[in-house]
Amino acid sequence: MMKITMRWFGENDTVSLQNIAQVPVVRGIVGTIEGRDADVVWTQDDFEKLKQQVEAYPLSLDVIESIPISEEIKKGTEKRDALIEIFCESVRNMGKAGIPVLCYNFMPVFDWMRTDIKFTLADGSFVTSYNHTDMLNYDLSKGLEARVAWIRGYTGDEIQTIMDEYRQIDEERLFENLAYFLRRVVPVAEESGVRLALHPDDPPWSIFGLPRIVRDADSIQRILDVVDSPYNGLTFCTGSLGTDPDNNLPAMIRQFAGRIHFAHVRNVELTGDKSFVEIAHSDAKGNVDIPQVLQALQDIHYTGPLRPDHGRMIWGETGRIGYGLYDRALAIMYLYGVWQGLATATHST
Ligand code: DNO
Numbered sequence: 001m002m003k004i005t006m007r008w009f010g011e012n013d014t015v016s017l018q019n020i021a022q023v024p025v026v027r028g029i030v031g032t033i034e035g036r037d038a039d040v041v042w043t044q045d046d047f048e049k050l051k052q053q054v055e056a057y058p059l060s061l062d063v064i065e066s067i068p069i070s071e072e073i074k075k076g077t078e079k080r081d082a083l084i085e086i087f088c089e090s091v092r093n094m095g096k097a098g099i100p101v102l103c104y105n106f107m108p109v110f111d112w113m114r115t116d117i118k119f120t121l122a123d124g125s126f127v128t129s130y131n132h133t134d135m136l137n138y139d140l141s142k143g144l145e146a147r148v149a150w151i152r153g154y155t156g157d158e159i160q161t162i163m164d165e166y167r168q169i170d171e172e173r174l175f176e177n178l179a180y181f182l183r184r185v186v187p188v189a190e191e192s193g194v195r196l197a198l199h200p201d202d203p204p205w206s207i208f209g210l211p212r213i214v215r216d217a218d219s220i221q222r223i224l225d226v227v228d229s230p231y232n233g234l235t236f237c238t239g240s241l242g243t244d245p246d247n248n249l250p251a252m253i254r255q256f257a258g259r260i261h262f263a264h265v266r267n268v269e270l271t272g273d274k275s276f277v278e279i280a281h282s283d284a285k286g287n288v289d290i291p292q293v294l295q296a297l298q299d300i301h302y303t304g305p306l307r308p309d310h311g312r313m314i315w316g317e318t319g320r321i322g323y324g325l326y327d328r329a330l331a332i333m334y335l336y337g338v339w340q341g342l343a344t345a346t347h348s349t
Pocket of ligand 1 (some may be wrong): 065066103104105111112149199264309310322
């Protein structure tokens with residue numbers, strides 16, 4: 001059986017650990033310390049404190065999502081070695097605290113990106129959505145307001161500076177910089193007993209002209225091959241990879257068996273070329289066939305942590321879009337039910 005977990009953002013989260021502990025079948029927490037800059041070491045004490053909070057409930061702290069990676073590392077500037085060492089020190093401290101999986105991403109500047117963070121579905125619920133034309137037409141000189149994914153806002157001038165700095169960084173350079181990072185960090189992860197789980201780019205294509213390189217079976221395989229160690233692993237995010245109709249998710253899961261250390265399960269409806277809205281996990285309009293995804297995870301004997309990813313905001317719930325309690329709890333019951341059904345069907349044939 002995989003281990004069902006839920007993401008908890010810490011004491012400021014509108015969803016409490018008690019709320020989470022009341023969702024049947026949830027056994028673990030995906031934790032973080034919000035607002036930490038990439039030049040600060042996460043101490044063993046930080047991790048132990050988080051662990052203690054979680055373990056006050058019948059829950060364990062299974063994953064940290066995420067320790068941020070400095071833009072200097074992504075750009076490969078001369079400042080990167082010192083910053084990689086800071087990252088390594090945090091990984092060592094995580095290992096000392098006994099937390100086994102670290103989810104991280106290598107997306108330049110922005111984390112997950114949406115053009116609308118309050119899209120109303122036909123059922124009246126709120127979700128995030130992405131429209132590629134809107135992204136292309138966006139006038140960056142206006143700046144970008146703070147969003148759920150990137151906590152701070154950017155002025156037009158700041159954006160201009162960032163774009164200038166990234167001008168030299170094409171996909172190949174970004175890949176080389178990721179490879180440089182992995183060659184230094186994976187050995188530390190091995191020694192520390194912390195499995196690295198790279199999150200795919202969301203969405204898995206270039207935005208605002210910035211390169212994105214964790215997109216499909218080939219690009220991911222190439223990254224896993226840089227250091228051929230189970231500690232150089234993947235977060236399998238169905239919502240990110242599932243926005244590209246060419247990605248065959250069950251086949252990718254089978255291909256990456258042994259390297260998937262964390263699963264994010266979510267559904268998206270494709271609304272045009274490179275455009276999508278998030279929908280309920282069980283919604284048949286979705287491009288993600290969740291039963292097939294879970295079947296593939298069973299086929300590779302996946303026993304790691306799995307969490308429902310973004311849910312709809314329903315029943316008047318407010319808070320961090322995608323991360324309310326109600327729809328994620330519904331998703332958990334759906335995922336668990338499907339998983340159990342598949343497992344029983346496999347055993348009885
Ligand atoms: C979105 C999340 C991502 C993820 C990071 C991983 O809700 O799945 O933001 O946390 O990209 O580093």
